[in-house]
Amino acid sequence: MSNGRALVTGGAGFLGSHLCDALLAEGYSVIAVDNLLTGRLSNLEHLRHEPRFELREADICEPLDCGKVDYVFHFASPASPVDYSTHGIATLKVGSLGTFHALEMAKKYSAKYLISSTSECYGDPLQHPQKESYWGNVNPIGPRSVYDESKRFAEAVTVAYRRYHKIDTRIARIFNTYGPRMQLNDGRVVPNFMKQALRGEDLTVYGDGKQTRSFCYVSDEIDGFIRLAKSSESGPINIGNPREFTILECAQHVLAVTGSKSRVVYQPLPVDDPKQRCPDITKARELLGWEPKIQLEEGLKLSLDYFREALGKASAA
Ligand SMILES: NC(=O)c1ccc[n+]([C@@H]2O[C@H](COP(=O)([O-])OP(=O)(O)OC[C@H]3O[C@@H](n4cnc5c(N)ncnc54)[C@H](O)[C@@H]3O)[C@@H](O)[C@H]2O)c1
Numbered sequence: 469m470s471n472g473r474a475l476v477t478g479g480a481g482f483l484g485s486h487l488c489d490a491l492l493a494e495g496y497s498v499i500a501v502d503n504l505l506t507g508r509l510s511n512l513e514h515l516r517h518e519p520r521f522e523l524r525e526a527d528i529c530e531p532l533d534c535g536k537v538d539y540v541f542h543f544a545s546p547a548s549p550v551d552y553s554t555h556g557i558a559t560l561k562v563g564s565l566g567t568f569h570a571l572e573m574a575k576k577y578s579a580k581y582l583i584s585s586t587s588e589c590y591g592d593p594l595q596h597p598q599k600e601s602y603w604g605n606v607n608p609i610g611p612r613s614v615y616d617e618s619k620r621f622a623e624a625v626t627v628a629y630r631r632y633h634k635i636d637t638r639i640a641r642i643f644n645t646y647g648p649r650m651q652l653n654d655g656r657v658v659p660n661f662m663k664q665a666l667r668g669e670d671l672t673v674y675g676d677g678k679q680t681r682s683f684c685y686v687s688d689e690i691d692g693f694i695r696l697a698k699s700s701e702s703g704p705i706n707i708g709n710p711r712e713f714t715i716l717e718c719a720q721h722v723l724a725v726t727g728s729k730s731r732v733v734y735q736p737l738p739v740d741d742p743k744q745r746c747p748d749i750t751k752a753r754e755l756l757g758w759e760p761k762i763q764l765e766e767g768l769k770l771s772l773d774y775f776r777e778a779l780g781k782a783s784a785a
Pocket of ligand 1: 477478479480481482483484501502503504505506507508526527528529542543544545546547548551562566584585586587642643644645646
């Protein structure tokens with residue numbers, strides 16, 4: 469029995485693979501499209517014998533037709549600073565060409581469409597916490613611009629297809645999410661600290677560590693996407709955990725959860741690193757009845773086995 473068919477671009481990635489799991493659990497058939505630029509087959513290994521699941525290795529920057537679908541979830545894009553810096557042009561292409569192609573699929577089959585946008589649309593925000601109505605403070609030519617502007621353009625294309633072609637679109641603005649299946653070396657705070665703590669290395673804090681971030685555990689984030697997809701809200705809607713932590717506090721939580729005796733060391737702040745990032749989730753609360761349930765310490769505990777195992781595999785290799 470299937471509730472319908474969903475396409476997930478970027479389905480072999482961190483969030484995309486969890487989304488495939490959630491859609492299958494909701495009764496959908498799922499086709500994941502991924503060119504494995506930053507994703508991994510191991511994220512989908514457990515679905516190898518699932519009859520309602522299919523993986524197509526393809527680049528969404530090329531036109532694509534995977535047959536009738538009821539939902540298109542456009543999640544393909546390098547997402548971590550390490551990945552989008554390495555693949556700057558590919559990031560701009562997947563946000564532009566890839567978004568057009570994903571929307572064309574939605575248009576052809578009158579499917580509902582949800583795009584994974586980002587808090588990076590707010591840049592280094594001058595408003596705090598960030599509401600969806602804030603237009604952002606983005607440097608269009610800085611080192612992060614390949615990602616930020618790609619996503620801002622992707623939002624503009626999405627809204628244009630809604631306006632001109634009457635496509636039923638949704639925009640999720642995703643804030644920092646963490647959990648199992650993250651890449652160990654993607655440069656984001658949680659995998660960095662977990663890796664360093666579990667290896668007994670110093671934890672590297674950039675700047676004075678007083679800059680804040682919010683951290684959303686992956687199951688909460690995915691629940692937000694599913695609620696948004698099922699709702700009639702077009703967004704943009706912030707999906708993230710509004711609880712703010714300084715980077716130093718995050719380091720301390722990681723040390724406590726891992727039981728590590730590592731020290732914290734400081735390095736200069738990268739260019740354009742936002743000083744504060746925290747979602748205002750009033751819209752998600754009121755319109756989707758959504759709010760995160762898992763706080764940082766619990767989420768880190770839930771991620772610990774994954775990071776231990778991934779580190780074991782990395783050192784064995
Ligand atoms: N993880 C977060 O905290 C976060 C925050 C904000 C936004 N997002 C957005 O969520 C989405 C998923 O992020 P993630 O953390 O899972 O990243 P990820 O790198 O783990 O996954 C992205 C996937 O997209 C695939 N991909 C990239 N270019 C492609 C192309 N041209 N054709 C087909 N597949 C392609 C990659 O191979 C990878 O599997 C991204 O769009 C990202 O911008 C994530």
